[in-house]
Amino acid sequence: MRGLKDKVAVITGAAGGIGRSLVQRFCEEGTHVVGLDLSQSGLDELKNELRQYAERLTLLPLDITDHAAVKRTIQQVHGDLKRIDVLVNNAGWDVAMPFLETTPEFWNKVASINLMGPLNLHHAVLPIMVAEGGGKIVNIASDAGRVGSSGESVYSACKGGITSFSKTVAREYARKNVRVNVVCPGPTDTALLRSFMGEGEFGQKVYDGLLRAIPLKRLGQPADIPGIVAFLSSDDADFITGQVISVSGGLTMHG
Ligand SMILES: NC(=O)c1ccc[n+]([C@@H]2O[C@H](COP(=O)([O-])OP(=O)(O)OC[C@H]3O[C@@H](n4cnc5c(N)ncnc54)[C@H](O)[C@@H]3O)[C@@H](O)[C@H]2O)c1
Numbered sequence: 672m673r674g675l676k677d678k679v680a681v682i683t684g685a686a687g688g689i690g691r692s693l694v695q696r697f698c699e700e701g702t703h704v705v706g707l708d709l710s711q712s713g714l715d716e717l718k719n720e721l722r723q724y725a726e727r728l729t730l731l732p733l734d735i736t737d738h739a740a741v742k743r744t745i746q747q748v749h750g751d752l753k754r755i756d757v758l759v760n761n762a763g764w765d766v767a768m769p770f771l772e773t774t775p776e777f778w779n780k781v782a783s784i785n786l787m788g789p790l791n792l793h794h795a796v797l798p799i800m801v802a803e804g805g806g807k808i809v810n811i812a813s814d815a816g817r818v819g820s821s822g823e824s825v826y827s828a829c830k831g832g833i834t835s836f837s838k839t840v841a842r843e844y845a846r847k848n849v850r851v852n853v854v855c856p857g858p859t860d861t862a863l864l865r866s867f868m869g870e871g872e873f874g875q876k877v878y879d880g881l882l883r884a885i886p887l888k889r890l891g892q893p894a895d896i897p898g899i900v901a902f903l904s905s906d907d908a909d910f911i912t913g914q915v916i917s918v919s920g921g922l923t924m925h926g
Pocket of ligand 1: 687688710736811
């Protein structure tokens, strides 16, 4: 991919299923990766897995719902590395249940991670990108936010919200050379999906149903996501902003 070597990319949810794949891909592209995650043990595992890239890998614990902590961490990263070229908002969380079983406390948790978290990161990183003359932001939303997903009502609302927020920020900051695009994974085999499907017979039924419905006849794997994210972060995507693309094996096809 053109133009990723020696750039600095900040990736949230770095220790998760898709996050690890993203971190590895950007390291392979020669990018300096700053991986942020709530889970210190997950970051420790990732550090061990990617020890051959230790020189260009910075892993820091961060709760993306904490606005002050996000600002502090991003300032620290900018102070140390002197630039931030790419931001990938990837951290996310949900527990599947019908809407009427959810509570306002649960809505607040889902919204603070999936909606307010990315807003916090934009608030901290955008001023740096504007001052530096530009940058690339890729927000990992979900097909749940495009077409809905039973059991994921509040999460879908947040992912749809992040998509429309991204388009607005793409318009507002285009003149500052900041590009903002959205990638929507379909069902992808990670801890998040396994908790959604549940265990035992029910989980197997959901899994079999998904296989029947996905035209490419398999579930997504974490390694299916980084290609499009790296592309949208690269110089090859300089004329692309405000776009949404699904990586779902054709499960959803949008015009
Ligand atoms: N797996 C899927 O089927 C699927 C489908 C569509 C969209 N997505 C999206 O892809 C992204 C990655 O999901 P995944 O499947 O890899 O999930 P995952 O659960 O494997 O990873 C999510 C990561 O986010 C981190 N995280 C959670 N809350 C955080 C917080 N407050 N601050 C910092 N980090 C936090 C977790 O510690 C975890 O490492 C998410 O945004 C998710 O909504 C996933």
